[in-house]
Amino acid sequence: AQKVTQAQTEISVVEKEDVTLDCVYETRDTTYYLFWYKQPPSGELVFLIRRNSFDEQNEISGRYSWNFQKSTSSFNFTITASQVVDSAVYFCALSGGPSGSRLTFGEGTQLTVNP
Amino acid sequence: GAGVSQSPSNKVTEKGKDVELRCDPISGHTALYWYRQSLGQGLEFLIYFQGNSAPDKSGLPSDRFSAERTGGSVSTLTIQRTQQEDSAVYLCASSPTGGAFQPQHFGDGTRLSIL
Numbered sequence: 482a483q484k485v486t487q488a489q490t491e492i493s494v495v496e497k498e499d500v501t502l503d504c505v506y507e508t509r510d511t512t513y514y515l516f517w518y519k520q521p522p523s524g525e526l527v528f529l530i531r532r533n534s535f536d537e538q539n540e541i542s543g544r545y546s547w548n549f550q551k552s553t554s555s556f557n558f559t560i561t562a563s564q565v566v567d568s569a570v571y572f573c574a575l576s577g578g579p580s581g582s583r584l585t586f587g588e589g590t591q592l593t594v595n596p
Numbered sequence: 597g598a599g600v601s602q603s604p605s606n607k608v609t610e611k612g613k614d615v616e617l618r619c620d621p622i623s624g625h626t627a628l629y630w631y632r633q634s635l636g637q638g639l640e641f642l643i644y645f646q647g648n649s650a651p652d653k654s655g656l657p658s659d660r661f662s663a664e665r666t667g668g669s670v671s672t673l674t675i676q677r678t679q680q681e682d683s684a685v686y687l688c689a690s691s692p693t694g695g696a697f698q699p700q701h702f703g704d705g706t707r708l709s710i711l
Contacts, residue, residue, distance in 0.1 A: 514697050526687065526702035533697060572639065576696040582627065583652060584700060586639035 483508045487587035502558045504573030513577030515556045521569040563594045600703035608709045617673040617706045619688030627694030634684035683710045
């Protein structure tokens with residue numbers, strides 16, 4: 482069975498601080514895909530990034546960066562110079578294998594960025 | 597272009613009543629998913645449609661839950677004889693063809709409250 486763990490339930494930072502959200506996953510599949518979604522207070526889940534199991538190259542998009550390490554089954558997400566608008570719940574998710582395209586989500590991390 | 601549309605936004609009903617939740621996916625998307633988000637259970641997969649058929653309905657929690665999709669477009673999730681534990685936000689998502697690598701695009705959800 483697939484499992485995603487986000488050990489940090491809540492994180493609170495002050496604006497301009499860097500913050501890293503942790504994600505650890507479990508799967509027996511050799512091919513799988515990892516995703517990060519953002520859920521702002523409005524409620525809609527917004528797709529941020531996808532990574533496949535063959536590509537361990539880290540990615541940077543503006544203030545966002547992602548570190549995928551297959552050896553530790555982790556897919557961590559860093560926000561540099563956080564802003565109040567980054568306040569949201571962030572979900573890590575996993576798809577692939579016999580479960581096909583269904584997403585298995587972590588419990589989510591509530592990030593609060595204070596001015 | 598329009599995103600995933602769900603209706604109603606909110607639904608309050610009495611225990612024991614039946615409810616129908618509607619999802620209109622992004623035009624042209626053949627894959628459609630239902631998830632449930634509740635405080636105790638996080639984000640859970642319910643059912644996946646490819647066209648009008650449901651190759652994966654393993655997430656439906658009981659036989660009180662059913663879903664259908666007609667014309668390869670709109671989907672309806674029906675909960676019969678509602679119970680208080682059915683209270684949750686029901687999220688619908690769609691993707692172009694249902695591949696595990698494809699990001700799923702979510703609607704705003706239907707918040708269901710059972711009195």
